[in-house]
Amino acid sequence: MLASLAATAMTLLAGCLSAPAAHAATPTCAVPGTPVAAAAPAVKVWMAGDSTMANASACPIGWGSQFGSYLTTDATVQNSAVGGRSIQTWLYEGNVTSTKDSTGECVLSSTAYSSRWTAMLNTSTGFKSGDYLIIQFGINDGSTTCPRHVGPARFKQLLGVMASAAKARGVKPILVTPVAAITCSGSTAVGNRGFVTETRDAAAANGVPVIDLHARSVALYNQLKLCPNNGDYTSGAVGAFFCNDHTHFEAAGANRIAGLIATALREQNIPLSAYLK
Numbered sequence: 001m002l003a004s005l006a007a008t009a010m011t012l013l014a015g016c017l018s019a020p021a022a023h024a025a026t027p028t029c030a031v032p033g034t035p036v037a038a039a040a041p042a043v044k045v046w047m048a049g050d051s052t053m054a055n056a057s058a059c060p061i062g063w064g065s066q067f068g069s070y071l072t073t074d075a076t077v078q079n080s081a082v083g084g085r086s087i088q089t090w091l092y093e094g095n096v097t098s099t100k101d102s103t104g105e106c107v108l109s110s111t112a113y114s115s116r117w118t119a120m121l122n123t124s125t126g127f128k129s130g131d132y133l134i135i136q137f138g139i140n141d142g143s144t145t146c147p148r149h150v151g152p153a154r155f156k157q158l159l160g161v162m163a164s165a166a167k168a169r170g171v172k173p174i175l176v177t178p179v180a181a182i183t184c185s186g187s188t189a190v191g192n193r194g195f196v197t198e199t200r201d202a203a204a205a206n207g208v209p210v211i212d213l214h215a216r217s218v219a220l221y222n223q224l225k226l227c228p229n230n231g232d233y234t235s236g237a238v239g240a241f242f243c244n245d246h247t248h249f250e251a252a253g254a255n256r257i258a259g260l261i262a263t264a265l266r267e268q269n270i271p272l273s274a275y276l277k
Contacts, residue, residue, distance in 0.1 A: 040074045040274055041130060046120055046171070048090060048162065049136040051083030051248060052179050052257075060248030063179065063257035064134075070262040075275035080116045086148040087137035087158045091117050096147035105154050106146035121165060129170025132272050134261075135162055136213065138178035138195030139247075152198050159202035167208075174270060175203040177214040179257055181247040182238065184227035189218050211264040213257070220260060 047053060047064045054062035064079040071077070082090060088106065089096050093114035097107045113121070120126045120133075127133070137159075141150040150158070163173040177200070178193040196214045203210035221227065226238050233242050241253035249257060265273040 040072075042074050042076075043275065044128065044131045045071070045075055045077045045272065045275075046127065046131060046133045047077065047079040047081055047135075048116075048120075048133065049081035049176075050085050050090075050139055051081070052139065053079070053081035053136050054083050055079050055081070059243035059250055061251050061254040063249065063254045063261065066251070066255040066258040067261060069255070070258060070277060071275050072277055075272075080120070081136075082116070084140060084148075085137075086141040086143070086150045087135075087155060087162075088141070088150050089147050090114065090137070091158060091162070098146045100146055100149070103151070104149075105151055106149055117162075121169075127166060127169040127171045131169075131171045133162070133166045133171050133173045134176060135159065135173060136176035136178060138193060138199060142194045152195070155195055155198050156202040156205070159199065160206050163202070163206040163208050167206075172271065173206070173208045174272065175199050175208060175210045176261070177210065177212045179213045180217040180221070182221055182226055182229065182233075182242060183246065184229050187225075187228050189221035189227045191215070191218050209268060209270050211261060211268070211270075213260060213264075216260045216264060217257060220256060 045067070047067075049062070049064065051060050052062050053064040055065040056062060060083070062079075062081055064077070064081050068077040091114060092108055092111070093116070095108050095110040095112060097109050099107045101107050138155070140148045141155055143149045159175060163175070166173045177196045180189075181192050183190050183192040191214060193214050196212070200210050200212070224237060224241070226241065229238055233239055233244050233246060241250060241256070242248065243250060262276055264270070265276060
């Protein structure tokens with residue numbers, strides 16, 4: 001009996017070795033009893049954020065438009081980032097007034113969600129269990145005036161609203177601290193964004209991973225030696241990375257920022273890393 005089984009296995013192995021290369025990876029070449037690795041299920045990566053994440057074909061180009069190039073064909077990107085939005089104006093488009101209440105927060109004329117968030121929540125065409133939601137806000141939220149102004153407590157609350165809704169649908173949220181602009185202190189790039197601590201706090205409170213893109217982007221600017229800078233964003237290494245300002249990205253810069261997200265996914269063992277090339 002053992003001799004017969006061994007002979008069968010050797011016959012199968014010989015057939016695999018002699019098969020054309022195009023068929024070398026087909027299941028018919030597997031030795032009986034050997035587990036075959038299951039293909040990763042297809043997922044969608046949903047994105048919510050501002051102009052530094054948004055899709056565009058010319059400056060400003062958000063890093064979200066470049067992120068798909070780091071993913072396998074088993075993952076697709078639905079980028080719903082929109083320029084100029086705080087987390088509140090993104091969620092409640094058109095319903096955030098220019099008036100502050102007694103707590104200093106912008107008054108909502110309605111709690112109806114924006115079409116972009118409603119689309120994500122749609123039970124037929126929106127979130128599916130196993131998908132991912134990447135959220136990055138905190139740049140426009142620091143405005144002192146409504147409708148973009150968001151206070152620290154409200155910011156954390158709204159991140160929690162989004163994370164909780166995603167988790168309830170089996171979607172895996174990933175919070176991202178706001179990407180840094182280029183600010184130089186002599187020859188050193190330094191941090192310049194608010195809501196970094198609030199993003200980390202919201203991630204901890206909601207039990208979801210956080211990528212500190214603010215710190216990683218500042219480190220990248222120093223690695224590329226983008227400082228010192230005399231305020232000219234039109235030429236040299238800074239001009240190739242940024243638009244004609246200190247905040248938004250050319251395609252090359254956006255791609256490098258997307259690469260930081262990919263690196264963080266791997267280094268932090270975030271499950272979405274299984275879909276990286």
